[in-house]
Amino acid sequence: MCGGDAAIVMTENSDDGPRTIQSVEKACAIIRALRELDGAGITELATHLDMSKGSVHTYLTTLKRNDLVTESGGRYQLGLSFLDFGEYVKRQNLVYQSAQDSLDEMATETGELARLVMREGAHGIYLAKAEGENAIETTVRPGQREYLHCTSQGKAILAHLPTSEVRRLIAEHGLPERTANTITEADELFDELEEIRSHGIAFSRSELTRGLRCVAAPIYGTDGTPIAAIGICGPTSRMQGDRFREEYPKIVRDKANVIEINMQMATKRHAETS
Amino acid sequence: MCGGDAAIVMTENSDDGPRTIQSVEKACAIIRALRELDGAGITELATHLDMSKGSVHTYLTTLKRNDLVTESGGRYQLGLSFLDFGEYVKRQNLVYQSAQDSLDEMATETGELARLVMREGAHGIYLAKAEGENAIETTVRPGQREYLHCTSQGKAILAHLPTSEVRRLIAEHGLPERTANTITEADELFDELEEIRSHGIAFSRSELTRGLRCVAAPIYGTDGTPIAAIGICGPTSRMQGDRFREEYPKIVRDKANVIEINMQMATKRHAETS
DNA sequence: ATATACGTTCGGGATGAACAAACGCCACGG
DNA sequence: CCGTGGCGTTTGTTCATCCCGAACGTATAT
Numbered sequence: 159m160c161g162g163d164a165a166i167v168m169t170e171n172s173d174d175g176p177r178t179i180q181s182v183e184k185a186c187a188i189i190r191a192l193r194e195l196d197g198a199g200i201t202e203l204a205t206h207l208d209m210s211k212g213s214v215h216t217y218l219t220t221l222k223r224n225d226l227v228t229e230s231g232g233r234y235q236l237g238l239s240f241l242d243f244g245e246y247v248k249r250q251n252l253v254y255q256s257a258q259d260s261l262d263e264m265a266t267e268t269g270e271l272a273r274l275v276m277r278e279g280a281h282g283i284y285l286a287k288a289e290g291e292n293a294i295e296t297t298v299r300p301g302q303r304e305y306l307h308c309t310s311q312g313k314a315i316l317a318h319l320p321t322s323e324v325r326r327l328i329a330e331h332g333l334p335e336r337t338a339n340t341i342t343e344a345d346e347l348f349d350e351l352e353e354i355r356s357h358g359i360a361f362s363r364s365e366l367t368r369g370l371r372c373v374a375a376p377i378y379g380t381d382g383t384p385i386a387a388i389g390i391c392g393p394t395s396r397m398q399g400d401r402f403r404e405e406y407p408k409i410v411r412d413k414a415n416v417i418e419i420n421m422q423m424a425t426k427r428h429a430e431t432s
Numbered sequence: 433m434c435g436g437d438a439a440i441v442m443t444e445n446s447d448d449g450p451r452t453i454q455s456v457e458k459a460c461a462i463i464r465a466l467r468e469l470d471g472a473g474i475t476e477l478a479t480h481l482d483m484s485k486g487s488v489h490t491y492l493t494t495l496k497r498n499d500l501v502t503e504s505g506g507r508y509q510l511g512l513s514f515l516d517f518g519e520y521v522k523r524q525n526l527v528y529q530s531a532q533d534s535l536d537e538m539a540t541e542t543g544e545l546a547r548l549v550m551r552e553g554a555h556g557i558y559l560a561k562a563e564g565e566n567a568i569e570t571t572v573r574p575g576q577r578e579y580l581h582c583t584s585q586g587k588a589i590l591a592h593l594p595t596s597e598v599r600r601l602i603a604e605h606g607l608p609e610r611t612a613n614t615i616t617e618a619d620e621l622f623d624e625l626e627e628i629r630s631h632g633i634a635f636s637r638s639e640l641t642r643g644l645r646c647v648a649a650p651i652y653g654t655d656g657t658p659i660a661a662i663g664i665c666g667p668t669s670r671m672q673g674d675r676f677r678e679e680y681p682k683i684v685r686d687k688a689n690v691i692e693i694n695m696q697m698a699t700k701r702h703a704e705t706s
Numbered sequence: 707a708t709a710t711a712c713g714t715t716c717g718g719g720a721t722g723a724a725c726a727a728a729c730g731c732c733a734c735g736g
Numbered sequence: 737c738c739g740t741g742g743c744g745t746t747t748g749t750t751c752a753t754c755c756c757g758a759a760c761g762t763a764t765a766t
Contacts, residue, residue: 176714177490177716178490178494179455179494179753182455182456182495183498186494186495186498189517193517196524199744200744201742209724210726211725211743212725213725215746216723217456219452220453220460223457224456224457224460236520237521238522238557238575241522241574242518242577243463244517245515247512278499278512283512283516299519299523300519301512301518301519303516450745451723451746455723455753483756486716487755487756490754506712
């Protein structure tokens with residue numbers, strides 16, 4: 159036998175779940191690092207990620223060949239291809255396609271800011287907005303992620319997910335605190351979700367930004383689970399009384415419904431052509 | 433000797449240039465395929481890419497863990513993280529930051545569509561636009577790539593690159609034909625570039641879209657090479673006479689200059705703070 | 707009920723990724 | 737002018753890792 163007894167070595171992915179390609183994980187780590195560092199050199203990345211210089215170099219060459227990173231003068235940065243993919247992902251998204259018109263209408267009818275957020279796991283991802291005449295300016299950027307439990311739109315989604323699913327998300331991600339108003343206790347969250355269900359609408363209470371108030375409603379996918387949410391956001395001063403309690407909730411619910419119908423029609427159309 | 437004569441095997445990356453990580457190449461291929469196919473199942477991808485099902489599954493699991501793809505009901509799609517990265521890449525881009533205001537001004541002053549294109553290799557990447565009162569609608573989307581030789585903005589960049597570099601690009605990519613008006617002969621291209629240099633401005637001649645005309649000027653980076661271009665685009669009917677030959681070229685050149693200065697100031701500021 | 711198609715899991719063997727060290731290059735500074 | 741340090745790049749070798757193929761479980765359709 160060549161080599162004598164085979165030493166039983168600790169191969170395999172330790173144990174953390176299903177098999178993964180470690181090279182791809184490393185490539186993803188490099189991409190994330192390039193973002194965090196706003197671009198970097200090879201040595202910098204190597205120390206940051208605890209890899210050998212040679213190895214980092216090979217990875218970067220590969221990513222560069224695939225246009226995911228660019229290099230100039232020894233400095234590597236994320237490439238503009240991401241912009242291309244990002245636009246693609248957005249436009250190909252069914253909710254985005256179906257919501258565009260309704261968002262615009264919401265904005266012009268209310269004069270405020272209308273927003274679309276989509277769920278991905280425990281996060282809500284801000285997809286699109288439409289600005290009314292008096293719309294506030296926000297620093298939120300498309301693609302930005304935020305935990306569902308700390309935005310009104312996120313809570314609108316959570317409220318209509320199965321309780322077991324919500325518990326799973328809490329167990330997995332906890333309830334990270336974002337501002338002093340963030341709900342950090344599970345019981346408190348469930349009370350709030352209960353209230354949202356009874357109203358059919360989620361209100362925010364300045365959880366992320368002081369003085370900002372939102373009215374949000376969920377959008378259901380074809381499978382009956384909430385997959386997104388739309389909302390109207392404005393300053394507390396204008397988001398009050400009847401408008402805040404009756405008018406805007408009605409608008410938001412109506413538009414959410416229109417969007418759902420648009421989505422259903424689009425899926426039907428798609429099924430027919432294939 | 434363990435194993436007898438070692439069979440000399442053809443390992444290594446065949447020969448095509450520098451070493452790359454093949455797993456990462458495959459991951460990139462999968463990402464591209466998911467885009468082409470607008471999402472796909474595992475078997476579909478496996479046949480499309482000529483890989484084994486098991487292998488594709490492992491890759492997709494890895495990409496899913498890193499939020500680059502999402503899965504629902506056995507159907508895999510590119511994830512919304514790309515939107516996040518795309519926005520990041522855009523906003524972190526120095527040219528984009530410096531050009532925003534100038535673009536808006538160009539649009540309001542002319543009433544037409546103002547555009548910003550950035551170079552990446554042999555391609556121009558459409559980065560941003562500003563719409564004037566009468567701006568035409570285009571189907572071009574941020575992040576979209578087009579060869580430099582078939583847009584006015586691309587030619588504005590080419591004209592001010594070293595001739596050797598232009599030759600290299602032609603040798604590597606050729607001059608693919610996009611419409612009947614595309615320049616496909618190197619000599620013809622060099623004549624046109626010569627003319628652009630003498631005017632200091634690039635005019636389009638409906639190369640990509642019938643009835644569309646542009647006036648474009650390059651934007652130089654700190655190293656003295658053109659790295660981007662801005663342009664005013666409108667219908668041939670309005671892009672005529674003095675406006676087309678004098679007024680708009682002047683505006684475009686001026687704004688390009690402002691953008692260059694903005695960029696220099698930004699880099700200086702950045703250097704100081706570090 | 708049977709068959710087909712699909713996603714998933716798993717072992718074993720070949721391939722390829724990682725390391726480390728050396729190299730070339732440039733910019734400083736002695 | 738040469739030495740020195742920092743950087744990106746290259747390369748040989750070794751061992752881990754990824755790939756294949758085949759089996760399994762499940763859902764859907766005939």
